[in-house]
Amino acid sequence: MSEHDITRAEHIEYVLRLADNVLILGQRISEWCGHAPVIEEDLALSNMALDLIGQSRLLLTHAGELEGKGRDEDQLAFLRVERDFRNVTLMEVPNEDFGRTTVRNFLFSAFQVLLWDKLSASTDRALAAIAAKSLKEARYHLNHSAEWVIRLGDGTALSQQKTQAALDYLWPYSAELFADSPVDAAAAAAGIGPAWSALEAEWEALVLPVLAEATLVVPARTPFKSFGKFGRHSEHMGHLLATMQYMQRTYPGAQW
Amino acid sequence: MSEHDITRAEHIEYVLRLADNVLILGQRISEWCGHAPVIEEDLALSNMALDLIGQSRLLLTHAGELEGKGRDEDQLAFLRVERDFRNVTLMEVPNEDFGRTTVRNFLFSAFQVLLWDKLSASTDRALAAIAAKSLKEARYHLNHSAEWVIRLGDGTALSQQKTQAALDYLWPYSAELFADSPVDAAAAAAGIGPAWSALEAEWEALVLPVLAEATLVVPARTPFKSFGKFGRHSEHMGHLLATMQYMQRTYPGAQW
């Protein structure tokens, strides 16, 4: 790793982005536990949440170590304010229904498969190790969610309509994944990880055939922009944090 | 007021119970703001929430003064833990739909009209003054909600069914209003206010004719018990507090 190409702050931000994506999506998915359409999906969604929370723990710990101020995974998860979270907005929008949850898991898992694959060769060796482990999980999430997207899209008229509505809602948020930033450029230059924008073509190659098989129409790209990964979130984020952080905010310093 | 008949702690608890009822119901009703079935009800529900929050401020301030430890309305509202809240469980169950909200407002406003009326003659003069002001508001809430209960109950087949379901859900919780406790006995003995159980017959006389006009069937009393006013709440309460208290928990000591 060429330390000269990336500042410590940029390196931390790149890792936090990875961490916050899986933390916030893990939190969202965990809301399903006990409320899924079939027990098998209760298990599958809990399992995915568990994988994501597990990934977030490793990544937050790594970010804390890079920062060197003694903040551990819990301090980073539960004591940062909204503007310091670096997840893309796509992760924080509400689950709404099983259709939206499934389409989001699919769009994001496809991205993660590509990202973890590249990160397995990161010059940040701790990150490379996390990536290698997470890649297997992301592949499983991708297969599972892709199967469901096809089932729902190419199911009944009602399921087709609901799944199309989910895709229409989520698609504009997916653009944020590929928005360029100086952090990406620096990470790419230092060999920490790819600029996310560089993954867009591969992502589409992974995602579009499945959506086609699911008989879903891919919306045209619009000027819509979201800014979660730059710390400007949606109105949904504050409510998610109010729930997630409540205990640590209420009992500062307690160990659990 | 005969100080000998009631301890300071009992007096405070009696006032906190009054305060927490209107605080928690005010919080629940305020969730409707911007989401009601017609704009007129957006206004009416906001107005009721406003009245209740206003009452809670006076009552919490009074409780803080009785306590004498320098806790103001905000410290009592935002920095107490769940077990220290003394509202009946009926106040904290989710709004669910306009039917349940309306039936709850009706059942509770009827109780409040009776209670504020008696409390206007409290030996606790600060409390008597709050009661006199609040009585007018409660009468308005009662009239407004009673009209809606009749409209919904004696409306369409669907509205009748939904309103009956709301009554079936809420009725068991209403029993808690009239559960006896040493605090009630002490408050009655000291002339602070009535034992709530003493209001049950009058409450039924107020409530049953309206429910009958609304063509609703009053459920039989069951052994169901709830314990909110004794500090043992439902699972709904923690989520309500996580939202309501988040800012004060996150920024301790800040003035707003």
Added chain:
Amino acid sequence: PDYLAEFNAKIDAGGFIEPKDWMPEAYRKTLIRQISQHAHSEIVGMLPEGNWITRAPSLKRKAILLAKVQDEGGHGLYLYAAAETLGVSRDELYEALLSGKAKYSSIFNYPTLNWADIGVIGWLVDGAAIMNQIPLCKCSYGPYARAMIRVCKEESFHQRQGYDLLLQMMKGTEEQREMVQDAVNRWWWPSIMMFGPHDKDSVHTDSARWGIKRISNDDLRQKFVDATVKQAEVLGVSLPDPALKWNEARGHYDFGAIDWDEFWSVVGGNGQCNVDRLAARQKAWDDGAWVREAAIAHAEKHSVRQQQAA
């Protein structure tokens, strides 16, 4: 009689057109569009502020916010009533909002992300709204002018409350001051955009001739900027525009170029909250259908019973 001449004469003399007066169809249509758009804005505008009611950090602020959002609903109500005097129904107008045919103010497609947003909306957004609306108190259509007098009075009150909220936060902790600055950074440009396109790009020129729009977009915007810069100084926040500076020659503040691409993108439905805002209104409407139907059914039953009793 020459209705059009009479109509024009009345407007030129500064008189009011009333619902029963003759008016050109285009005047009626323009007013319906403008008043209903204004009403929709009040109703949709309840959502971004409503987002913070359950999390307000003190009971006093919770009460103030509840009262404010309630006022907005009230404004919506009497603006719909003013529109109804022109021969349309509230439901018709409302359905045009839900279907996306009718617009509402784009400012409400920005999210409220921290508590200071509530203060900044009062200060900047209501401040800009008042600048836009004061001239409407003298507009040529009587019911609209009268509605606006009441609206403006309440909006001024909201503006002062918003500014007061921010003053309090600026006296507070470092974190509170950061929240205020963050909120100002996000809301400044959208507020400036509330005055609409530059005069040279503006359509609806009939509005001026008919005495509906009495001051141009750019004049109002300049007035707003001039007033706000001083308030920002008192508050101790910076406005996110490096080009902002006093121009002695003009006697006004100069300011930077507005990002009209963003403006038109948000108007066109691609703002951060367009979809969520309409979805929230649609959900309230759908969830409330059984309630509205019950009210109608009950009223009918009631009137049948009264007739039978008579």
Added chain:
Amino acid sequence: PDYLAEFNAKIDAGGFIEPKDWMPEAYRKTLIRQISQHAHSEIVGMLPEGNWITRAPSLKRKAILLAKVQDEGGHGLYLYAAAETLGVSRDELYEALLSGKAKYSSIFNYPTLNWADIGVIGWLVDGAAIMNQIPLCKCSYGPYARAMIRVCKEESFHQRQGYDLLLQMMKGTEEQREMVQDAVNRWWWPSIMMFGPHDKDSVHTDSARWGIKRISNDDLRQKFVDATVKQAEVLGVSLPDPALKWNEARGHYDFGAIDWDEFWSVVGGNGQCNVDRLAARQKAWDDGAWVREAAIAHAEKHSVRQQQAA
């Protein structure tokens, strides 16, 4: 052949009855009732703990809790599968749960009110469940016995994790210790009640003869109390029963009278959460209908396509 005699002989010899073996109709019905009730308990039991997943106070505890609730769903799944070997479908059983015809363990009608409840459920509720379930690992119906071996193994793990959570809290702040004591106060008696009515009041005596229930309610309860008192001491919490004390003569702990009115009230549907629990399951079922229908429709399309291709 004398099926009944063969059946009884196999049971008396400690052998297993398998799905294809002949069995008395009453045995089959008893098993369906008991296994499905057990499966329902696992599924409904996801709710009280699930209530805290989004608020877990550390990521480690969040992960542990998620994994635990997931395990419970898994137990539900293989218990439904065991019941299905007796000739009923999972949907049939599930609909009996939703309609209120089938029961689930009453313990899940108590609310989880603070984070320590999660630990106490692991320690006391899972602890009591294990006491009840260990004998079932040797019960006469093979698929049930095998399912229970797996369930018991995982439950023991959950119990240790619950106890560990409490140990950590007891080492913490005064507030944390109060939470633990509060949770123990609320869960102790309901846990004791999990063993069911006293032997003298107990029905279902066929279960013993058939080798389904091998140890009596009161014996299991005593075993649980004896084990738990010591664990409470290590933890440093008091159990809310003034009558609880060592009886040298019996070699067991004596304990106070159980409030059977409360027990039967909760069984009868009047516990604090009966209505909310079933409503949550019903909502998940209703909201998921379109998903299940889509899966069936897609599978049919898929198989038609495969046939056409063949």
